[in-house]
Amino acid sequence: MATIRLGITMAKMKAVVKTKPEPGAELVEIDIPTPKPDEVLVKVLATSICGTDLHIYEWNKWAQNRIRNIPQVMGHELCGEVIELGTNVKAVQKGDVISAETHIACNHCYLCHTGNAHICINGRIFGVDVNGVFAEYAVLPSSNAWILDKKIPRDFASVMEPLGNAVHTVLAGEINGNTTLVTGCGPIGVMSIAVARICGATRIIATDINEYRLQMAKKAGADLVLNPKKDDIVQRVLQETSGLGIDVVLEMSGVSTAIQQGFDCLRPGGRFSILGIPDKPMEIDIGKSIVFKYATVQGINGRLMFSTWHKTSRFLSSGRLNLDSIITHRFRLEEFEKGMELMKSGNCGKVLLYPHPKD
Numbered sequence: 001m002a003t004i005r006l007g008i009t010m011a012k013m014k015a016v017v018k019t020k021p022e023p024g025a026e027l028v029e030i031d032i033p034t035p036k037p038d039e040v041l042v043k044v045l046a047t048s049i050c051g052t053d054l055h056i057y058e059w060n061k062w063a064q065n066r067i068r069n070i071p072q073v074m075g076h077e078l079c080g081e082v083i084e085l086g087t088n089v090k091a092v093q094k095g096d097v098i099s100a101e102t103h104i105a106c107n108h109c110y111l112c113h114t115g116n117a118h119i120c121i122n123g124r125i126f127g128v129d130v131n132g133v134f135a136e137y138a139v140l141p142s143s144n145a146w147i148l149d150k151k152i153p154r155d156f157a158s159v160m161e162p163l164g165n166a167v168h169t170v171l172a173g174e175i176n177g178n179t180t181l182v183t184g185c186g187p188i189g190v191m192s193i194a195v196a197r198i199c200g201a202t203r204i205i206a207t208d209i210n211e212y213r214l215q216m217a218k219k220a221g222a223d224l225v226l227n228p229k230k231d232d233i234v235q236r237v238l239q240e241t242s243g244l245g246i247d248v249v250l251e252m253s254g255v256s257t258a259i260q261q262g263f264d265c266l267r268p269g270g271r272f273s274i275l276g277i278p279d280k281p282m283e284i285d286i287g288k289s290i291v292f293k294y295a296t297v298q299g300i301n302g303r304l305m306f307s308t309w310h311k312t313s314r315f316l317s318s319g320r321l322n323l324d325s326i327i328t329h330r331f332r333l334e335e336f337e338k339g340m341e342l343m344k345s346g347n348c349g350k351v352l353l354y355p356h357p358k359d
């Protein structure tokens with residue numbers, strides 16, 4: 001077991017590291033990092049695997065173009081306990097249990113100055129640009145630490161970052177009283193169903209080609225689930241909305257056919273919010289799908305810093321939002337490969353890893 005003395009990190013820790021520019025990752029022993037003046041050192045209590053981590057693990061095209069630092073500790077989503085403070089840190093205390101915003105903003109560019117730190121032009125991300133959190137310990141800027149309300153369970157806290165993506169997407173326009181189509185029922189898609197439901201969406205339709213994920217969508221509160229392999233999505237959605245089309249589309253799949261179906265389902269004047277990322281460019285009839293439809297199309301990136309975090313915390317601490325059906329698998333950190341395989345299969349919701357399983 002690692003020990004830390006006198007503010008000087010003395011020991012080693014286990015970490016899942018991308019050691020080579022090729023598929024895979026390794027569990028290795030590395031030094032426990034020392035927090036810089038504005039950073040905190042946290043003991044990672046729970047961390048969850050994101051689609052981004054799988055891309056880096058599988059070393060797909062995006063990862064090959066995006067990842068510059070190897071070796072690098074993987075992972076970005078966490079719940080941790082602050083155990084050491086950098087010399088300038090004031091707003092965070094030792095013993096605070098935190099989640100973390102994973103976009104590290106520069107705080108001085110145009111976007112940071114105008115309330116858009118989530119799309120900071122100099123932004124960096126844990127586990128992508130700097131060492132991440134698939135480890136027993138991790139350092140992060142204290143301004144990224146989100147001190148948790150004690151009512152929020154640790155497991156829920158570890159998925160607050162992707163949950164924030166869902167909250168940001170759902171609340172990017174009117175939702176109460178609106179019919180809503182969620183295309184793609186991966187973890188963030190299913191979270192957005194749960195959020196849309198408590199925010200007053202009136203009829204929630206969800207699509208995916210994976211039956212496991214459609215079942216998850218149902219448990220999270222979808223009124224109707226459709227599988228494009230079996231169902232005519234556009235026809236069914238038009239049927240369900242008296243021929244009008246759906247008020248809101250939340251695009252979570254990044255799949256071009258699903259995106260097109262979403263536009264074909266959208267009612268004139270509707271909102272189309274996109275979080276899913278297609279892996280290649282796609283063609284779209286802008287006149288038919290957007291202009292004549294008078295559609296509002298939004299790209300969603302990250303979480304508003306930090307209004308989305310306040311809302312996400314309130315949803316969780318009030319008990320209104322329950323993620324039990326969305327967190328489906330739990331492993332020790334050492335078993336990260338099992339988690340990656342599950343993610344690859346699609347037969348899972350959020351997969352959590354525990355670096356200190358006894359605590």
Ligand SMILES: [Zn+2]
Pocket residue numbers: 050051052076077161162
């Ligand atoms: Zn993530």
Ligand SMILES: [Zn+2]
Pocket residue numbers: 105106107108109110111112113117120121122123
């Ligand atoms: Zn900035």
